[in-house]
Amino acid sequence: MNRHVTPQNIGAAIAALEARFPSSVSTGKSARRLHAGDESHHEPSEPDIVVHPKSTAEVVDVVKIAARNRVPVTPFGAGSGLEGGAIPHRGGISLDTSELSEIFEIRPDDMIARVGAGVRRLDLNQALRDTGLFFPVDPGANASIGGMVSTGASGTNAVRFGVMRENVLGLTVVTAEGKVVKTGSLARKSSSGYDLTRLFVGSEGTLGVVTEVTLRLHPIPDAVSAHAGFETLAGAVNAVTDIKRAGLQIGRVELLDAPLVDVINRRGDMRLEHLPTLFFEFHGAPAEIASLSGTIADIVSENGGRSLEWPANAEESRVLWETRRDCLAWAKAEREGAHSWPTDVCVPISRLAEVVLETREDVARSGIPAYIVGHVGDGNFHCVFMLRPEEEAEVARLSDRIVERALAAGGTASGEHGVGLGKRKFQQQEHGAEAIALMRSLKAALDPHGILNPGKVLPDT
Known part of the structure; x- marks a missing residue:
């Protein structure tokens, strides 16, 4: 049992999830152990239940159950992270995005693809093979697109094509209240409104659960x-x-x-x-x-x-x-x-x-x-x-x-792996007290009950 919610709350959440998703949840030891860690050196911590939603609507239902019972929700992509961002170290729900794996749309003329958060990087490029286009962000591992959004991933091609922030045009995000927010557009640029897309890119699931991603594609170069x-x-x-x-x-x-x-x-x-x-x-x-x-x-x-x-x-x-x-x-x-x-x-x-x-x-x-x-x-x-x-x-x-x-030297604690558990203690030194206070205000506004990937990114108070 996790340390931060009552047995009654987690029991109620498990019962509700099992009723809503009878074939898509597991409380078995092997499933919980599989979602307890990533590729980092951080100590694994098992969730109380693993859920495999198949659509944005199902993610909404998961988050609403979590919110009603004040139970943590930790998104889990491919498990290839290197800073513990997907470790559910306060227990609760591990929301596995692997079945959000549909490639909804490829628009070669616009050089855009719209995909589910669970689509893997190599699978997307395989689907693009006959278009003359590719998605260039390459962190090495066959990571999920949602996970790459979460950490603001980069890789070997960044010097030419940029990192995730430059290559994500829009998102579908489920908020902590279970509302669906769509950011960005199919246009290559915009000066309209707050840049919500880049607010969520790199936020490691602490501000919302990404379910769909609209990506910028590039011609395959000589x-x-x-x-x-x-x-x-x-x-x-x-x-x-x-x-x-x-x-x-x-x-x-x-x-x-x-x-x-x-x-x-x-x-x-x-x-x-x-x-x-x-x-x-x-x-x-x-x-x-x-x-x-x-x-x-x-x-x-x-x-x-x-x-x-x-x-x-x-x-x-x-x-x-x-x-x-x-x-x-x-x-x-x-x-x-x-x-x-x-x-x-x-x-x-x-x-x-x-x-x-x-x-x-x-x-x-x-x-x-x-x-x-x-x-x-x-x-x-x-x-x-x-x-x-x-x-x-x-x-x-x-x-x-x-x-x-x-x-x-004027640099950053994390160039591409994210903050997760491992780099939180450096955040105030890097960003300053006022910036951290603003980040806390954003977190509180978007996740007032602190259920979305708690204990990540922001330093301890």
């Missing part, structure tokens, strides 16, 4: 990949800054530090020099990229880089980006009994090299295996620790140091 090793981490980061200043169309650029390159050489199909390495994807016609290759090579060389290596064909490019996707899982497998703890800061690009180098020095002193990867084109990097249980206190200390360093 892309050419390359990679290069660098003598120093700083040189790799500075090369990216110089390439962006030169106006070259970077579609993706990913930093991998030397320890992670070693893992790739042991476990992957690529063979790289033992150096900090950048994986590039340049967008534009191949002839255009070829004409710029000399400029790119000069910038790389000026920053201590080796010669750019260009994959010979599409298969080699595929292997390059699959290597980036899989390398952290390979690193985890190298240490028996380890689990991962990823950090997620973002800083001004002018400070990125400094922050990355100081982080690497902290890791070297600690002796705990950790790997630095980053979407360095937008200042976002991750130091991913592979730790054993007895090392958690030290990793928590190191993780806090990374956040403090990022905030001191």
Whole structure:
């Protein structure tokens, strides 16, 4: 039984949900355990009941039952979150959105798709395969679109196509009172009214339950990949800054530090020099990229880089980006009994090299295996620790140091993973007391009884 509602209230809510959804709820141990955690390092906590609504109308009924009984509701997407946002740590209802999986509409001429919150990212792009369009936000995992809205997700394509906030045109949201609010429109821009869409994007289910999403699509670009090793981490980061200043169309650029390159050489199909390495994807016609290759090579060389290596064909490019996707899982497998703890800061690009180098020095002193990867084109990097249980206190200390360093540099505690449980304690330091007070006022206005994903995002009072 959860700690924050009475047994009578949760019992009444369970009875009402079982009556309303006889085939779509479960109080069984296995279902509750499945919804107790995500991919983060945070302690799992089981809900009292799991519900699988199939429509916005059914979500309305779930929320109304929760509101009537003052029972928490925690939305659950694919369970791939990294900051505990989907953990129902105050019990109550885990609202699983996986059956909100309909692709309602694809409008190729408008470059728009309207989908259910439970649609997975890869399934959407598969459905788009014959349109010449794609949805570019790629957090790595096959996350649900609703979950990506919840955390304000980003990923490897952000430097060219932006993050979720730039690619969500509208939402259908169920409020804490069980009302249905539709935000945005099919237009590509608007200056009409308050921007409710972006209020809900990144709110992690604390202000409303997202059930439908209208997305901006993009033409699939001509892309050419390359990679290069660098003598120093700083040189790799500075090369990216110089390439962006030169106006070259970077579609993706990913930093991998030397320890992670070693893992790739042991476990992957690529063979790289033992150096900090950048994986590039340049967008534009191949002839255009070829004409710029000399400029790119000069910038790389000026920053201590080796010669750019260009994959010979599409298969080699595929292997390059699959290597980036899989390398952290390979690193985890190298240490028996380890689990991962990823950090997620973002800083001004002018400070990125400094922050990355100081982080690497902290890791070297600690002796705990950790790997630095980053979407360095937008200042976002991750130091991913592979730790054993007895090392958690030290990793928590190191993780806090990374956040403090990022905030001191004018950055943020979370570039793309969200706040969830893990980053709440930094919110006032990052945003200031008055901003936090305003956020609390918004939360109280939209969720007066505090039933929507309680204990997330905002710091404790």
